[in-house]
Amino acid sequence: MGSEQIRRWESGALAHAVTDPFGQGPVPWLRGGETYFGDSGQIVPWYVDPEPAPRPGGRGGGTRATTTRSSPDGGGPNAADDVHLQIKGFTSTGAVAPGDAIDFHITVDPPQEFSVDVYRIGHYGGDGAAKITSSPRLSGIVQPAPLAADRTVSCHHWWLSWRLQVPTYWNIGAYVAVLTTADGYRSHVPFTVRDNQPADLLLLLPDITWQAYNLYPEDGRAGASLYHAWDKDGRLLGEADAATTVSFDRPYAGAGLPLHVGHAYDFIRFAERYGYDLAYADARDLHAGRVDPTRYRGLVFPGHDEYWSAAMRRTTELAREQGTSLVFLSANTMYWQVELSPSASGVPDRLLTCRKRKGPGKPVLWREVDRPEQEVLGIQYAGRVPEPHPLIVRNADHWLWEATGAHEGDPVEDLVAGEADRYFPRAPLPPYDERVLLAHSPYRDPDGVPRHQETSLYRSPSGAWVFASGTFAWSPALDRPGHVDPRIQRATANLMDRICKRD
Incomplete structure (x- = not known):
């Protein structure tokens, strides 16, 4: 044993x-x-x-x-x-x-x-x-x-x-x-x-x-x-x-690279290849108030971004209300509410706490404190995807799918993977002037129960666009060898160009 x-x-x-x-x-x-x-x-x-x-x-x-x-x-x-x-x-x-x-x-x-x-x-x-x-x-x-x-x-x-x-x-x-x-x-x-x-x-x-x-x-x-x-x-x-x-005062496990770090690097390579004007910050910068959203046309969350403090969410919602677009390229975003505190020596934001369902106090799922993540993303976490499934294109005449060659109902192979989001009819939606679901993709969860994934885009009354891919596999499709999909590259470029107001 x-x-x-x-x-x-x-x-x-x-x-x-x-x-x-x-x-x-x-x-x-x-x-x-x-x-x-x-x-x-x-x-x-x-x-x-x-x-x-x-x-x-x-x-x-x-x-x-x-x-x-x-x-x-x-x-x-x-x-x-x-x-x-x-x-x-x-x-x-x-x-x-x-x-x-x-x-x-x-x-x-x-x-x-x-x-x-x-x-x-x-x-x-x-x-x-x-x-x-x-x-x-x-x-x-x-x-x-x-x-x-x-x-x-x-x-x-x-x-x-x-x-x-x-x-x-x-x-x-x-x-x-x-x-x-x-x-x-x-x-x-x-x-x-x-x-x-x-x-x-x-x-x-x-x-x-x-x-x-x-x-x-x-x-x-x-x-x-x-x-x-x-x-x-x-x-x-x-x-x-x-x-x-x-x-935060410790190495990362194994070879020292965080789990899911490749998602961010996939997007960086894509964005630099096509010449997008990119600034950088960490989630802790967003938490600590070091991000002024008015300096940017869009905030991009490139990978698995599951743990959010109240300050992170507040700044992101303010960004949307001030006209800064939001791009969420993964799934299971903004799921757990967390707190950051100083180390024993007083250095700020070196300890991360999430009690989940342990001990006294309120639950820490955002949706369980009556602030479901759908109010920001337009969709929210639905569950795990045990093996990759195709993403099924919906509303193919929308500008996001323009010049991708995608038609209504086309499959984008293996693009629904890892975890998936969808629209929850009983959860509140954010205020919007336009809203569209750009994919509706059936799959079976680990128990074999039929589920579906969705990709969302809406326009806030401020004019900000908010996109949520609803799958872990979107960023890898941008620039990972063996997983690149030109349709997803083009669709992402359409979105970025719209946000950056490129002609």
Whole structure:
């Protein structure tokens, strides 16, 4: 029984690993689904390339990662994991502006030198990322074990390993620090560089939802997320025994990339390829009031964005009322209500709390406090989709489907996947001048019950457009190898052009 349990959690840690995404060209990875494990204890991917993409020849636009030691499959350096903690790290700062510093806290076991290569996510001629800078060789140490209290795991006591002073000339965007040890183990730390300059579109990276799913350390002992924890025998426990508070002061599980991070990167590559004027921020920026919606024509929520604070929702609703459009490219958005609080040392917004159905107080589903998410999105979460189904085009004469070649009732294969939203007739709708459902797609839920997905668009009285794709698979269709669909690319461009008022 013991060895079986070890296989259960070790398989999870290793399955989360990514060998060398920045040597694979367009960064075509995605980890798992909305849960980490199937009944067998193995990761159950819902929408992922079964084999790594072949490495293309150089096409310009960035320097590729340097391979220091090959893994057995020849895919580049060995991926660090949470069992052995060969190299793991996190930043103790949120999004930073050019000219600011970002602090990295890194553990290395066994102690040895390591380096940090910093990449910016973008199109870059199809490469998907460009190397921007590299650190000098740094001295790595074994940091203290994570601290845990009531399932909340924190590494806030780790020593500072490296401070990156972001040059003023760096482009804003989504960045990944790639950590590599001298003996060839690798991990990743994502971070955001933002500013307050006006732009057509503001991309909001869902770091709050990323942290809710973070099971670090995924080692069969200490790790906990808002979904899972471990018992004393290394068995994976469910939501009833999971954490109610998680900390941002810790690495992400496995290879250090958040669950669903690929959704945001898919949209970034698409938007940069077609020249959209894009600004960047994190969900915590939206929460903390650092986002002024009047500076943008549209706010884009590119990936799974399930956990929302009251302040996030208030600012987003205000944006819509002031004429700023909203674009939700995933499903199960704005589902749980959360609170953010300072760390023990007083740093703001380092602890994320969601009590779900545990303990006293009000329920924390937005729809259960009489504020269903449909009042913002126009549709809301309906449930899981156990295997991909086609999206069925509806209202094909609408301008969103213009020049896509889509006709009424056409299937867009595999586009309803992961989770799905639909219109709920008994839930209130937002005020609107125009409203249309652009897809109506039948599928069966995990129990075999017939369900359907819908894609929604409405125009607020302020003139703002609000689009909700109603499926996890929309962003991957924009620029993920093996999943690109030209109809979805064109439809998304039609929407963005309308919002950005391109001729």
